[in-house]
Amino acid sequence: MRALTVQPGSGDPRVEDVAEPDPSLGPVLVEGLAVGVCGTDGDLLGGTYGDPPPGRERLIIGHESLGRVLEPGGADGLSGGDLVVGIVRRRDPEPCPACAAGEWDFCQNGEFSEHGIVRVDGFCAQRWRVEADHAVRVDPALGLRGVLLEPTSVVAKAWEQVERVGDRGHWRPRTALVTGAGPVGLLAALLAVQRGLETHVLDLAEDGPKPRLVGGLGAEYHSGSVDDLTFAPDVVVECTGAAPVVAGALTCVASAGVVCLAGVGPASEISFDAASVGREIVLKNNVVIGSVNANRRHYEAGARALADADPAWLDAMITRRVPLDRATEALDARDDDVKVVVDIAEI
DSSP: OEEEEEOTTSOOOEEEEOOOOOGGGOSEEEEEEEEEEOHHHHHHHHTSSOBOSTTOSOEEOOOEEEEEEEEOTTOTTOOTTOEEEEOSEEOOSSOOHHHHTTOGGGOSSSOOEEETTBEEOOSOBSEEEEOGGGEEEOOGGGGGGGGGHHHHHHHHHHHHHHHHHHTTSSOOOOEEEEEOOSHHHHHHHHHHHHTTOEEEEEESOOSSHHHHHHHHTTOEEEESOGGGOOSOOSEEEEOSOOHHHHHHHHHHSOTTOEEEEOOOOOOOOOOOOHHHHHHHHHHTTOEEEEOOOOOHHHHHHHHHHHHHSOHHHHHHHEEEEEEGGGGGGGGSOOTTOSEEEEEOSOO
């Protein structure tokens, strides 16, 4: 079968013939239909992340999946022909307490593996396998939009964590700020709007698809710096990982507010008064949390959010599609990209 592979750190992606997926990865056999590309895939090329399976130099990448069940393998609720998305993270071989409880996104010993990222092949292939509880059924009405489920699961978890923290007090949030209008930021804004919050999105782009997509949600778009904002949001979901934006997020939030850091950016040195920032967080009863990855509960919440979203808006997020035989082109970012998708087979 054909797949998109990389040798992490080599900058050498290839579409090549590979072996059929190993049955040890799980009993559910899936025909790959589409894969979304994100910044993590680019980081694999540069070697920031990425470990191939043991004994191999190359890794099949792709962690934002959409596929069609070929063999349900006894998985509850699955039948041949169902559209599914594969959960990215796999519990460690000797599960820590979190992994044993199905909360593998909170793995405590770091021995997990991740499809297309860490020690196990990804989904940018004509066929792939997952464990029975790692195949999430997608409403067939979503079609190709189902490829957005993995990034939606990430922000579904982020919002779950924000709300759990906020419930520590008599908290009634009204406004949300999302920093970054990439796919994760836009989906975080979608979930904020679905929660009835007055939603603002901050990004550097002054025109193009990002402002239009934010406007399509009924949210307000801002271009520039966090320091230019004239309001204090109750929630900040930070999706850029850029040091100046992270620093601004820590201090722009309202009293009793929650800042959720959901973006990972390059290392960067900036100067700020950590003691003053810490004092403000303490005196305003603010909380700063980090959130990454997702478990099955978050995938299911993400699926509900996508089902409730405007299909035309979701379609507009997918700004470029490339076939599998030219999948390396999907890794070359363009200025007008939002979500790039590799088409593997007909849906």
